Amino acid sequence: MKRAGGCLCGALRYEAEAEPIYVAHCYCEDCRRESGSDHLTHVAVPDAALRISGALKVYEKPDARGTIRRLFCPECGTTIGGRPASQPGVTNIRTGTLDDVTGIAPQFAVFCARVRGWTVIDPDVKQFPEPPPDAQEP
Ligand SMILES: [Zn+2]
Numbered sequence: 001m002k003r004a005g006g007c008l009c010g011a012l013r014y015e016a017e018a019e020p021i022y023v024a025h026c027y028c029e030d031c032r033r034e035s036g037s038d039h040l041t042h043v044a045v046p047d048a049a050l051r052i053s054g055a056l057k058v059y060e061k062p063d064a065r066g067t068i069r070r071l072f073c074p075e076c077g078t079t080i081g082g083r084p085a086s087q088p089g090v091t092n093i094r095t096g097t098l099d100d101v102t103g104i105a106p107q108f109a110v111f112c113a114r115v116r117g118w119t120v121i122d123p124d125v126k127q128f129p130e131p132p133p134d135a136q137e138p
């Protein structure tokens with residue numbers, strides 16, 4: 001399926017033509033800070049299927065499993081996705097930046113043990129307190 005999206009100001013756009021590898025909520029602290037809210041929802045696509053155009057900056061931050069390169073617009077600050085070193089060749093697109101989410105359905109949630117008091121974890125998906133040990137997810 002073909003998907004398009006972009007940042008708040010429109011300077012950074014992307015298109016992806018691929019079936020999602022997975023769709024997942026992440027409640028980890030880094031995703032919380034990046035979003036400015038209580039979690040992020042990712043749709044994972046192969047890098048090879050993703051075409052990014054316009055302004056782009058990359059912020060790379062170490063985490064427990066290596067580093068994550070977060071792709072964002074230098075004009076408005078919107079992050080469109082992340083590329084974890086633990087998942088070579090995969091970009092976790094932020095579902096909030098998609099123009100259309102028809103057919104996108106979260107499958108699981110990770111780092112559920114780290115939620116703050118008011119956060120309601122999506123009850124319709126499988127929940128992991130941390131990522132599963134063999135996980136390939138955000
Ligand atoms: Zn922007």
Ligand SMILES: [Zn+2]
Binds near residue numbers: 026027030138
């Ligand atoms: Zn996260």
